[in-house]
Amino acid sequence: MQKIISTFIISCCMALGTSAQTTHVLFETSFGEVEVELFDDTPQHRDMFLQAVKDSVYHRALFNRVITGFVNQGGELDEPILEEEAAGVRKRQRLTAEILPQHFHHKGALGAGRDDNAEKASYLTQIYFVIGKVITSVELAALEKSKGVKIPAKQREIYSSIGGIPRLDGDYTIFGSVVRGMEIVEQINHVETDSSDVPLAPVVFSVRVLEGSSL
Numbered sequence: 359m360q361k362i363i364s365t366f367i368i369s370c371c372m373a374l375g376t377s378a379q380t381t382h383v384l385f386e387t388s389f390g391e392v393e394v395e396l397f398d399d400t401p402q403h404r405d406m407f408l409q410a411v412k413d414s415v416y417h418r419a420l421f422n423r424v425i426t427g428f429v430n431q432g433g434e435l436d437e438p439i440l441e442e443e444a445a446g447v448r449k450r451q452r453l454t455a456e457i458l459p460q461h462f463h464h465k466g467a468l469g470a471g472r473d474d475n476a477e478k479a480s481y482l483t484q485i486y487f488v489i490g491k492v493i494t495s496v497e498l499a500a501l502e503k504s505k506g507v508k509i510p511a512k513q514r515e516i517y518s519s520i521g522g523i524p525r526l527d528g529d530y531t532i533f534g535s536v537v538r539g540m541e542i543v544e545q546i547n548h549v550e551t552d553s554s555d556v557p558l559a560p561v562v563f564s565v566r567v568l569e570g571s572s573l
Contacts, residue, residue: 381571383411387563389546392539394468400456403470403533406482408567415483416565421546423555427491428523430546432563433484436473452479461532462513463488464522466543468534480531489547490522501525
């Protein structure tokens with residue numbers, strides 16, 4: 359059943375034109391493998407992520423904040439980044455947002471974390487997989503009213519059947535999507551965590567670029 363759901367997610371995203379991207383990466387996790395395509399029309403985030411992979415940022419890294427029914431976050435946490443910046447240990451660096459309407463927070467989307475900066479610019483070393491939940495038409499209508507937006511019909515269909523986190527749309531950059539192994543992402547989302555959403559048993563992952571990708 360999980361594989362059927364995963365295939366359905368992939369098919370829906372292909373229908374929205376997010377397939378056939380030139381760069382695919384493999385997350386090798388302690389639960390299994392997850393293949394992700396990186397979007398060509400978010401080139402700065404694609405290249406930022408690939409540079410981080412090259413620099414071993416995502417070699418034996420951790421999913422260090424797992425919120426059931428919301429996201430699996432990996433890489434660096436907000437707190438040490440902001441503390442080191444405030445102490446002058448590291449230079450404050452953010453990547454300009456590449457927020458595009460066709461890339462939204464459906465289940466299986468890959469996004470870049472950020473702090474509350476007004477420009478919505480992304481951290482260089484923090485990513486998250488969207489889990490979310492199925493959203494009713496009433497909830498979507500209320501969200502449209504509160505945010506003053508119109509959610510496209512295809513996106514409404516996916517949010518109401520597969521799920522996601524539509525309230526984050528327009529505020530964070532989505533730069534990739536799962537194409538294989540969504541069941542692994544879901545398994546990780548159900549690990550036991552402490553009161554700070556940190557997994558009780560480390561969830562380790564490494565990322566490598568798949569052969570045949572254009573860099």
